[in-house]
Amino acid sequence: MIDVKELNVKYITDKSGTKKEVILSIEDFEDLLEDIEDLVVALERRNEDTLDHDSVLRELKKDGIL
Numbered sequence: 126m127i128d129v130k131e132l133n134v135k136y137i138t139d140k141s142g143t144k145k146e147v148i149l150s151i152e153d154f155e156d157l158l159e160d161i162e163d164l165v166v167a168l169e170r171r172n173e174d175t176l177d178h179d180s181v182l183r184e185l186k187k188d189g190i191l
Contacts, residue, residue: 126163127156 132153137146149157176184185191 126160127153 133150135148136144137148139145182191
């Protein structure tokens with residue numbers, strides 16, 4: 126997850142110096158979008174049943190993935 130403190134943010138201000146808009150690099154913008162998408166998925170899946178590690182390994186082996 127991106128650390129907001131590490132963003133190279135530039136601000137556009139009005140005549141009184143109030144911050145109105147933000148300029149980010151495309152890379153930082155895309156990283157932020159990816160983090161938001163990950164959070165949305167986690168939120169949508171928060172009530173799903175979970176599997177323990179051993180069960181996941183058994184399933185992956187059964188399916189020939191491991």
